[in-house]
Amino acid sequence: xxxxxxxxxxxxxxxxxxxxxxxxxxxxxxxxxxxxxxxxxxxxxxxxxxxxxxxxxxxxxxxxxxxxxxx
Numbered sequence: 001x002x003x004x005x006x007x008x009x010x011x012x013x014x015x016x017x018x019x020x021x022x023x024x025x026x027x028x029x030x031x032x033x034x035x036x037x038x039x040x041x042x043x044x045x046x047x048x049x050x051x052x053x054x055x056x057x058x059x060x061x062x063x064x065x066x067x068x069x070x071x
Contacts, residue, residue, distance in 0.1 A: 014069035
């Protein structure tokens, strides 16, 4: 499967902590190197694209907090 570099970094973050909820802010810091609490929509868009490639049910949304990789 072909992943963009950003999708790969995102998947690696999820894979490093399966079952752990990762906040959007943490993902912004780790994947995009952003250190600000601005708009986190960029995370949502990339997670949606990644879901389309690895399966919709693999990444779970935790409302009001972030996402986690299902085992």
